[in-house]
Amino acid sequence: MNPNNPQKPSQRHRRLLSKGPKGPRIPKDRLAFDIDGVVADIMTTFLNLARQRYDKGHHLRYEHITTFYLEECLDLEPWIIDELIRELIDRPHELPVEPFPHAVPVLTRLAQEVPLLFVTARDRARPITTWLHRTLDPVPPEVIRVLATGDPDTKLHYLKDHGIQYFVEDRLETCWPLAENGITPILFAQPWNRQPHPFLEVNGWPELASLLFEEGGGGG
Numbered sequence: 499m500n501p502n503n504p505q506k507p508s509q510r511h512r513r514l515l516s517k518g519p520k521g522p523r524i525p526k527d528r529l530a531f532d533i534d535g536v537v538a539d540i541m542t543t544f545l546n547l548a549r550q551r552y553d554k555g556h557h558l559r560y561e562h563i564t565t566f567y568l569e570e571c572l573d574l575e576p577w578i579i580d581e582l583i584r585e586l587i588d589r590p591h592e593l594p595v596e597p598f599p600h601a602v603p604v605l606t607r608l609a610q611e612v613p614l615l616f617v618t619a620r621d622r623a624r625p626i627t628t629w630l631h632r633t634l635d636p637v638p639p640e641v642i643r644v645l646a647t648g649d650p651d652t653k654l655h656y657l658k659d660h661g662i663q664y665f666v667e668d669r670l671e672t673c674w675p676l677a678e679n680g681i682t683p684i685l686f687a688q689p690w691n692r693q694p695h696p697f698l699e700v701n702g703w704p705e706l707a708s709l710l711f712e713e714g715g716g717g718g
């Protein structure tokens with residue numbers, strides 16, 4: 499399916515997305531998370547590093563990142579973009595990368611009930627796993643699982659293999675094949691996914707928490 503030409507949601511999707519009075523019920527043991535743009539706020543770090551290290555992009559704001567193709571939406575030299583992205587992939591644990599607001603209390607509360615599964619398109623699991631262990635400090639490391647697929651298009655197979663039914667993702671293009679194959683995407687709203695779509699969407703972790711816990715709230 500072409501993400502630029504969204505089809506109408508199928509009957510099945512409408513049923514999956516239909517919200518009852520209390521909203522959809524999400525089985526916690528069938529849920530997994532993307533990391534970058536969902537848990538890890540790497541784009542804020544990206545912009546900060548562009549300013550600090552290269553003295554570039556002082557006028558750029560987070561809201562200017564309207565596509566994954568950074569060279570299309572940010573007037574930064576491509577080599578700077580490449581260098582910073584490489585570094586964010588290779589050593590996020592050594593950079594000032596913050597989690598999104600309330601991600602830590604919500605994930606900490608969830609981890610008290612089920613193991614946490616993260617599925618990332620990164621090609622290496624270890625650096626971002628180190629970052630997760632440190633960031634999710636209250637969560638025992640043994641209940642944090644990270645799968646690095648190396649390719650956003652293969653996330654589907656990993657999710658299927660692990661019996662995942664719901665996946666929190668910020669890349670709209672990744673949501674389409676998931677939905678077509680029986681996995682319900684939960685789009686984590688970001689400036690780069692503001693195109694029309696039929697998916698369940700959350701605006702931040704408190705809203706996500708309200709889909710997971712009876713009384714909502716971020717725990718803590």
Ligand SMILES: [Mg+2]
Nearest residue numbers: 532534535668
């Ligand atoms: Mg992402």
